[in-house]
Amino acid sequence: MQYIRRDIEGEFLAYSREFPIVLLTGMRQCGKSTMLAHLSDGARHVVTLDDFQARELAQADPQLFLQLHEPPVIIDEVQYAPQLFPYLKIHADSYPDRMGEVWLTGSQPFPLMKLASESLAGRVGILHMLPLSQHELYGTGALQQLNLSLPALRKRLSGMTPATLPETYERIYRGWMPAVSNERGVDPSRFYSSYAQTYVERDVRELDSGADLLSFSRFMQAVAAQVSQLLNIESLARDVGIPRAQAQEWLGILQKSDIVFLLQPYSNNALKRAVKTPKVYFNDTGLASWLGRWSSPETLEAGAFAGQIFENYVVAELAKAIANCGDPAQLWFYRDRDGKEIDVVLERDGKLHPMEVKRSANPQRSDVKAFRTLEKSLLPVGEGALVCMTQELGALEEGCSILPVWGV
Numbered sequence: 001m002q003y004i005r006r007d008i009e010g011e012f013l014a015y016s017r018e019f020p021i022v023l024l025t026g027m028r029q030c031g032k033s034t035m036l037a038h039l040s041d042g043a044r045h046v047v048t049l050d051d052f053q054a055r056e057l058a059q060a061d062p063q064l065f066l067q068l069h070e071p072p073v074i075i076d077e078v079q080y081a082p083q084l085f086p087y088l089k090i091h092a093d094s095y096p097d098r099m100g101e102v103w104l105t106g107s108q109p110f111p112l113m114k115l116a117s118e119s120l121a122g123r124v125g126i127l128h129m130l131p132l133s134q135h136e137l138y139g140t141g142a143l144q145q146l147n148l149s150l151p152a153l154r155k156r157l158s159g160m161t162p163a164t165l166p167e168t169y170e171r172i173y174r175g176w177m178p179a180v181s182n183e184r185g186v187d188p189s190r191f192y193s194s195y196a197q198t199y200v201e202r203d204v205r206e207l208d209s210g211a212d213l214l215s216f217s218r219f220m221q222a223v224a225a226q227v228s229q230l231l232n233i234e235s236l237a238r239d240v241g242i243p244r245a246q247a248q249e250w251l252g253i254l255q256k257s258d259i260v261f262l263l264q265p266y267s268n269n270a271l272k273r274a275v276k277t278p279k280v281y282f283n284d285t286g287l288a289s290w291l292g293r294w295s296s297p298e299t300l301e302a303g304a305f306a307g308q309i310f311e312n313y314v315v316a317e318l319a320k321a322i323a324n325c326g327d328p329a330q331l332w333f334y335r336d337r338d339g340k341e342i343d344v345v346l347e348r349d350g351k352l353h354p355m356e357v358k359r360s361a362n363p364q365r366s367d368v369k370a371f372r373t374l375e376k377s378l379l380p381v382g383e384g385a386l387v388c389m390t391q392e393l394g395a396l397e398e399g400c401s402i403l404p405v406w407g408v
Contacts, residue, residue, distance in 0.1 A: 004178060006324075012127055012327070015125035019099065020121065020124075021088055021120055021123055021125070023105075024036065024103040025107070025109035025112055025128050027131070028107040029178070030129055030132075030178070032107075045074070046073075046074045047076070051269060058083065062084045066087055073092065073101070073337075076105045077107060078405070079106040079111070082119075084113065085116065097233060107203065110258075111207075124351065131176035134408060135160070135320075139161070140160075143321070144156060146322065148353050148403075157393055166301065166341065169300055172286075172288050172310070175284050188290065200213050204253060208249070211250070214378055215241070218239075221234065222235075223251065223291075224288045227280060228315070230279055233247050251280075261281055262280055263333060265278065271336070273337045274336050288312060313405075314387050315357070317408040318355075318408060321408065327348070329346055330348075331347075334344075334373065342356065342371060344357070350379060350380070351381065352381050354374055357387050360389060362390075363388050363396060384401075385403045386401070387405050390404050
């Protein structure tokens, strides 16, 4: 099986030169272990805590575990043995000049990041891996920071593979997990069925031992139906037949395990009519499509879910583009009580960059009229873009590009 180079490799190796311990978090099966094994090229011992014998030893006698698995080492799924962290701290303090000796992975990102930052403060560099991106699968050259100026976008598109509407929905439907995105020909439906079952039976049970797993599966389907929309907790609770507090807790589990993320609304004192409710997105569109019970890319493209999943795809790709090159930019959206909406607001270096997402191949100036709302903001407005199904880079007006979706 051919290895797919990950854009985050450079960031990871930079962290490994600066910290004695590096923790790579991310959702299950997104490629963490594969990347670390590739980067180590056989020079490190690898031990996974998915192995119950190794896990029991790490939990019961972490000191002996680290004696048996001496650094340099890769420890997979370290969330199963937080007892290791005090001893990893001792090791780091004992050998302060040895950088990058311990590489860790974990698939419960947010609890693990909090635990590591508290237990290993100053000794651990923490990176977050997302599923495969368009650039990793269909691009060439090093990943560049997303810049919405026309010259920068022209350069970006020169290294990407164009996609028609059917090809775009094939990408969305197949998803971005290595197992379905490489050349092995794994059927997405069978893969995501197995993935969801493993996730619910292992990760969910780990985070909520009392959860009714059948109800939780139905809850995931209900959340998938809300992608790209304002989060409605009451509706989720009602659809599954659970209390609102339970729905809020289960949504937190989906966030903690990196299945979904919330895009927060942009607001400040000058934009007093902005809504306060976040929008919900899946990190992997293939999983969202499977949960929606879409049977093929063609039915997905033609169905009522087509616009929602298209926006989810764009927002998730923007999040990957930012995370994979260490970009400090933040993503927001804007909506006010007057109905004005901007799908994405990228904030970087004290400027706001508005972006609209349209499935259309015929963008109009009216599609971006809400961009002017940001002029009331306290921050200046920079270049914007309309992301759509056009095949060529263009411009709607000065400072607003037309960006083909395959170039995000």
